[in-house]
Amino acid sequence: MEANYTVSIVDKKKSRLKRGILKEMYRLGSRTLAQLAKALHASVPSVTMLIDELATEHWVQEIGTGAAQYGRKPALFGLRPGNQAIVVVDISVHDVKLVVFDLTNRVLNRLDVNLRLEDSVAFLESLKGPLEEISHRIQEHNLNIIGVGCALPGLVDPRTGINYTYKKLNRPEQSLQQLLAHYFDSPVYLINDTKATILGEHRFGLAKGKNHVLSINIDWGVGLGVINNGEILQGLAGFAGELGHIQLQADGELCSCGKVGCLDTLTSASSLVRRVKAGLREGRVSKLAEENFEDIDVELVIDKAKAGDELAIDLLNEVGGELGKGLSIAVHLFNPELIIVNGVVAKAERLITRPIEQAIDKYCLADFRNKLVITVSRLGEMAKLYGTQAYVVQSLLEHEEIP
Amino acid sequence: MEANYTVSIVDKKKSRLKRGILKEMYRLGSRTLAQLAKALHASVPSVTMLIDELATEHWVQEIGTGAAQYGRKPALFGLRPGNQAIVVVDISVHDVKLVVFDLTNRVLNRLDVNLRLEDSVAFLESLKGPLEEISHRIQEHNLNIIGVGCALPGLVDPRTGINYTYKKLNRPEQSLQQLLAHYFDSPVYLINDTKATILGEHRFGLAKGKNHVLSINIDWGVGLGVINNGEILQGLAGFAGELGHIQLQADGELCSCGKVGCLDTLTSASSLVRRVKAGLREGRVSKLAEENFEDIDVELVIDKAKAGDELAIDLLNEVGGELGKGLSIAVHLFNPELIIVNGVVAKAERLITRPIEQAIDKYCLADFRNKLVITVSRLGEMAKLYGTQAYVVQSLLEHEEIP
DNA sequence: TGATATTTTTAAAATAATTTATTAATAGAA
DNA sequence: TTCTATTAATAAATTATTTTAAAAATATCA
Numbered sequence: 001m002e003a004n005y006t007v008s009i010v011d012k013k014k015s016r017l018k019r020g021i022l023k024e025m026y027r028l029g030s031r032t033l034a035q036l037a038k039a040l041h042a043s044v045p046s047v048t049m050l051i052d053e054l055a056t057e058h059w060v061q062e063i064g065t066g067a068a069q070y071g072r073k074p075a076l077f078g079l080r081p082g083n084q085a086i087v088v089v090d091i092s093v094h095d096v097k098l099v100v101f102d103l104t105n106r107v108l109n110r111l112d113v114n115l116r117l118e119d120s121v122a123f124l125e126s127l128k129g130p131l132e133e134i135s136h137r138i139q140e141h142n143l144n145i146i147g148v149g150c151a152l153p154g155l156v157d158p159r160t161g162i163n164y165t166y167k168k169l170n171r172p173e174q175s176l177q178q179l180l181a182h183y184f185d186s187p188v189y190l191i192n193d194t195k196a197t198i199l200g201e202h203r204f205g206l207a208k209g210k211n212h213v214l215s216i217n218i219d220w221g222v223g224l225g226v227i228n229n230g231e232i233l234q235g236l237a238g239f240a241g242e243l244g245h246i247q248l249q250a251d252g253e254l255c256s257c258g259k260v261g262c263l264d265t266l267t268s269a270s271s272l273v274r275r276v277k278a279g280l281r282e283g284r285v286s287k288l289a290e291e292n293f294e295d296i297d298v299e300l301v302i303d304k305a306k307a308g309d310e311l312a313i314d315l316l317n318e319v320g321g322e323l324g325k326g327l328s329i330a331v332h333l334f335n336p337e338l339i340i341v342n343g344v345v346a347k348a349e350r351l352i353t354r355p356i357e358q359a360i361d362k363y364c365l366a367d368f369r370n371k372l373v374i375t376v377s378r379l380g381e382m383a384k385l386y387g388t389q390a391y392v393v394q395s396l397l398e399h400e401e402i403p
Numbered sequence: 404m405e406a407n408y409t410v411s412i413v414d415k416k417k418s419r420l421k422r423g424i425l426k427e428m429y430r431l432g433s434r435t436l437a438q439l440a441k442a443l444h445a446s447v448p449s450v451t452m453l454i455d456e457l458a459t460e461h462w463v464q465e466i467g468t469g470a471a472q473y474g475r476k477p478a479l480f481g482l483r484p485g486n487q488a489i490v491v492v493d494i495s496v497h498d499v500k501l502v503v504f505d506l507t508n509r510v511l512n513r514l515d516v517n518l519r520l521e522d523s524v525a526f527l528e529s530l531k532g533p534l535e536e537i538s539h540r541i542q543e544h545n546l547n548i549i550g551v552g553c554a555l556p557g558l559v560d561p562r563t564g565i566n567y568t569y570k571k572l573n574r575p576e577q578s579l580q581q582l583l584a585h586y587f588d589s590p591v592y593l594i595n596d597t598k599a600t601i602l603g604e605h606r607f608g609l610a611k612g613k614n615h616v617l618s619i620n621i622d623w624g625v626g627l628g629v630i631n632n633g634e635i636l637q638g639l640a641g642f643a644g645e646l647g648h649i650q651l652q653a654d655g656e657l658c659s660c661g662k663v664g665c666l667d668t669l670t671s672a673s674s675l676v677r678r679v680k681a682g683l684r685e686g687r688v689s690k691l692a693e694e695n696f697e698d699i700d701v702e703l704v705i706d707k708a709k710a711g712d713e714l715a716i717d718l719l720n721e722v723g724g725e726l727g728k729g730l731s732i733a734v735h736l737f738n739p740e741l742i743i744v745n746g747v748v749a750k751a752e753r754l755i756t757r758p759i760e761q762a763i764d765k766y767c768l769a770d771f772r773n774k775l776v777i778t779v780s781r782l783g784e785m786a787k788l789y790g791t792q793a794y795v796v797q798s799l800l801e802h803e804e805i806p
Numbered sequence: 807t808g809a810t811a812t813t814t815t816t817a818a819a820a821t822a823a824t825t826t827a828t829t830a831a832t833a834g835a836a
Numbered sequence: 837t838t839c840t841a842t843t844a845a846t847a848a849a850t851t852a853t854t855t856t857a858a859a860a861a862t863a864t865c866a
Binding site: 335 | 412415416419444445446558567614615627629631632634636637638639640641642643644645646648649650660662728731732733735736737738739740766768770771774
């Protein structure tokens with residue numbers, strides 16, 4: 001064994017317990033000393049001492065007193081708002097969002113940028129202005145950044161930060177990860193956008209407390225997020241959950257990935273619009289025929305469907321049916337208790353979930369669908385932001401030492 | 404907080420540490436005090452004391468001395484062979500095996516029974532004789548049974564022990580689980596056979612040390628086992644990994660599950676035999692034509708294929724191709740680093756793995772197959788037995804208190 | 807309104823664990 | 837062979853943590 005400990009066992013244990021307290025509070029909000037003691041397998045006096053230390057270090061504070069059916073009411077402790085902050089960078093093919101959160105999910109600052117993700121060095125260059133701006137604001141408000149998270153599409157390896165889909169973001173001279181580390185001088189964590197979304201749903205949305213959940217994101221493509229045993233399914237290199245490129249039609253359309261008949265080509269938001277336009281060209285009756293052909297987009301199609309337009313409803317049915325067929329494979333493989341639908345198409349609500357349900361009824365064995373619930377996200381676009389932040393907090397508390 | 408602890412915190416910690424030591428030894432074999440101290444985040448004197456206690460309780464013993472490049476050689480401690488025993492009951496559609504293991508994977512006793520699983524009360528009745536026999540042997544050899552594991556096909560909920568496929572095994576008056584508990588007077592754990600197999604591969608086979616692995620069992624049907632992050636993927640009710648009943652052909656054959664075009668109908672061992680017989684009826688040239696038509700089974704087909712028979716090779720190619728197509732979906736969803744092929748068809752070795760590889764190359768995105776290895780199991784039928792035992796040991800050390 | 811039962815919190819005592827120091831064992835060098 | 841450097845195991849000293857006990861707080865009941 002080593003001649004001398006660089007960090008003593010006692011110190012390590014203390015650090016683990018402290019991080020355990022912070023984890024509990026981040027996940028469950030305000031906690032009593034007794035609750036923490038039970039969760040951490042420690043005694044109340046020990047926890048009291050640790051809480052005192054965390055309080056003097058400005059991590060936690062007393063929030064108030066909790067309920068008790070009898071006897072003395074316990075003091076509640078929770079994370080101190082506004083003190084430690086996380087920068088969340090949400091990069092999508094539509095735009096970029098820069099959001100500063102504290103550990104209680106409060107938005108301390110936010111900057112939305114009209115910048116489309118492309119696989120180019122120019123994109124990274126365009127990002128510098130907004131990064132400059134938000135880091136300026138951070139200085140101005142004297143915020144203490146402890147970590148940075150970035151959600152983005154593509155095959156992202158969370159261990160290395162390499163994006164295998166958008167390869168230009170990995171240049172060794174200046175990668176996206178390095179860029180973010182430079183501006184915020186903090187640990188940077190990259191995560192695939194769909195995985196961030198389901199993590200958000202699991203920690204703060206409809207999936208809270210559920211251990212086996214799927215989340216499907218219908219946008220430009222189709223993204224699947226999986227919660228297994230309460231944790232994101234990543235696979236070896238973070239690629240797990242790639243449902244968009246499984247083949248559903250052997251003689252189908254050519255996909256951007258180079259293969260044929262991928263789910264993506266059949267059920268994405270863009271596929272829905274394409275179907276609508278094709279239907280109109282064929283002369284099908286629809287209120288959408290009154291619109292300027294070029295202006296027809298997903299939102300419009302969904303609006304008309306909600307207003308009762310037959311063509312729009314039919315095509316949502318079609319898309320939902322195909323999607324449900326693909327999802328039923330995922331149901332057989334993951335045996336979830338809940339499926340959450342998100343992305344632009346989620347706004348169609350029951351008009352999209354119902355055909356999905358029907359397809360799952362058709363293609364899944366009964367035991368798999370008996371207790372299965374399908375629902376539309378309530379967090380919407382916030383799920384991804386919360387999830388990215390949760391991922392950073394989780395990673396920090398897992399791997400890094402806190403001061 | 405509770406007025407008085409029924410079990411003190413100190414005792415709980417001690418129990419956790421002791422179980423931690425046993426876990427380490429079960430997984431990694433003999434260990435030094437320093438290794439254990441590091442793994443358990445405890446000091447060497449503490450571990451020394453715990454090891455002393457476990458030794459007097461007959462759980463562990465000194466095995467010998469380990470290597471050291473310099474200095475004093477460390478003492479090695481390991482699980483004491485022959486003392487604690489696990490009963491493994493392996494139920495398949497072919498036969499039933501009853502095996503008694505100690506914690507070092509030594510077979511202390513074994514009884515193979517020619518008994519076919521069917522969904523009937525009669526099956527449970529037929530099981531009583533062999534159970535009587537093996538429990539008699541256990542008494543005779545004075546073995547100390549600490550747990551029972553049972554691997555069997557079907558949708559098995561490990562939390563409740565209910566088998567949703569073979570429903571007659573769940574009768575509340577006398578379920579399979581109750582029967583086993585009665586004969587061995589120990590905790591009983593049921594697990595799906597394919598999940599047991601991959602657990603065996605992960606703990607003691609080619610998947611050891613790999614965190615993301617698929618195992619495919621080609622037998623009567625096709626079973627998929629998944630290791631994610633080093634643990635079996637179970638899903639909500641233990642049904643996860645059901646690859647056999649995803650639809651590959653919309654206009655395919657009717658499956659036993661009531662659906663159409665399931666993978667099971669295309670790629671199982673029985674499907675291979677059916678294809679061979681159909682080929683022979685069509686008059687295709689093959690050494691197999693010399694055989695008695697009724698005697699043609701999987702083993703024979705594989706033997707002939709290995710001897711170069713064209714028909715057999717072609718059809719193995721066909722089956723492997725279909726299987727690879729189905730597996731490529733699983734590869735996209737789980738992003739594994741290794742796929743292990745097991746079951747009767749695995750004996751065909753490269754004749755089955757090669758077409759699988761080809762299909763995966765065709766249907767998977769490059770990033771998913773770059774580091775992916777496909778191989779045939781080396782443990783063979785032992786994987787399932789080891790895995791079942793590992794599942795029992797793991798469950799006992801996780802949930803139960805040890806004396 | 808006061809007493810009682812219940813629960814939380816703090817303080818003191820008892821116990822348990824780590825740390826430091828010492829002794830034991832071993833490979834390689836002189 | 838003896839010495840030295842290195843690692844392991846044990847013993848003693850020190851520090852942490854739990855346990856027990858006592859005090860503080862509060863809802864219910866008489």
